């Protein structure tokens with residue numbers, strides 16, 4: 001099966017060779033080809049160039065993209081889309097003055113979702129999650145990381161991860177799964193942290209590795225959740241089974257968690273609403289990708305990640321949705337890109353780099369996703385007719401993506 005897209009007004013994020021992640025000033029540039037074509041064979045990008053250089057027009061299907069932009073599908077490196085029910089009552093409680101932390105202290109928040117998930121059969125959980133996944137794919141997400149972390153018992157965590165495994169089988173090549181058993185201490189372990197960490201490290205992680213259910217390990221490193229030492233135990237237990245760490249950190253407080261993540265070779269540190277100068281220093285020269293979650297800040301009214309401070313210090317930055325029932329019930333990456341521009345003061349070029357190449361790095365998918373490069377997966381989107389790609393974030397809340405192609409197939 002071959003597909004040829006012709007007359008593309010501008011083909012964005014064209015990289016002849018996949019670069020490493022993009023840092024600092026490198027993020028300011030989005031390489032493009034004007035009046036371009038793109039050739040896809042089966043699930044792979046096989047050629048691209050200027051229309052005047054197109055010699056072979058043979059293809060099973062031809063799409064005329066006159067006036068339209070083509071770019072790589074979004075790479076959403078941080079989500080929790082497998083969950084049961086939702087938490088709209090907490091949304092209203094926050095409007096009425098309660099904070100996210102106060103809701104958690106009253107037994108809501110993550111524990112509320114855990115109770116619902118434990119009571120939901122696997123098939124129903126799969127159905128609810130697949131609906132959300134289909135929806136974000138239609139909005140242009142071509143690769144997605146999905147976390148567990150609403151189970152908090154061995155059985156319920158395994159149930160979540162098995163649902164992710166089924167989704168992986170249904171959407172080949174585009175999903176990575178992360179074990180987030182260290183999301184919150186279950187009530188019965190509130191006074192026995194050691195007991196829960198033992199359960200995570202000695203029972204859950206080995207069971208997950210046995211069934212090959214996770215690619216990464218995560219923890220909520222935060223005041224009132226998991227301490228630096230507790231998170232280190234989880235990262236080290238994961239490492240024994242080949243699971244790289246991707247850690248929730250610095251959402252509400254800075255407690256030297258980033259330093260510990262860097263020391264433990266974390267692939268990414270995510271949230272970063274509160275970032276100190278010392279945090280910036282430890283990230284310099286490391287292989288750990290900072291990940292901002294702008295629509296989380298928007299939804300629960302907390303500070304926005306200081307993207308300018310991070311990028312202007314010469315660091316890389318990825319952006320992701322954090323799609324989850326508590327802090328971000330949306331996986332619309334177009335809105336994430338717009339919020340990054342509007343609230344984090346990232347330029348559209350920086351935001352698109354953060355949502356494609358740098359997102360792919362944060363999922364260990366840089367060799368296959370995140371850019372228009374020969375040999376990479378044919379995961380691309382075609383916009384409607386636009387004057388400029390700046391309209392994608394400018395028209396925030398609108399869907400300007402007209403066609404999504406995943407693994408060479410139109411969605």
Ligand SMILES: N=CN[C@@H](CCC(=O)O)C(=O)O
Nearest residue numbers: 109110220248322324326327
């Ligand atoms: N902050 C930790 N975890 C999720 C929210 C979890 C929840 O409230 O359900 C997040 O990334 O925002």
Ligand SMILES: [Zn+2]
Nearest residue numbers: 078080248322
């Ligand atoms: Zn999260």
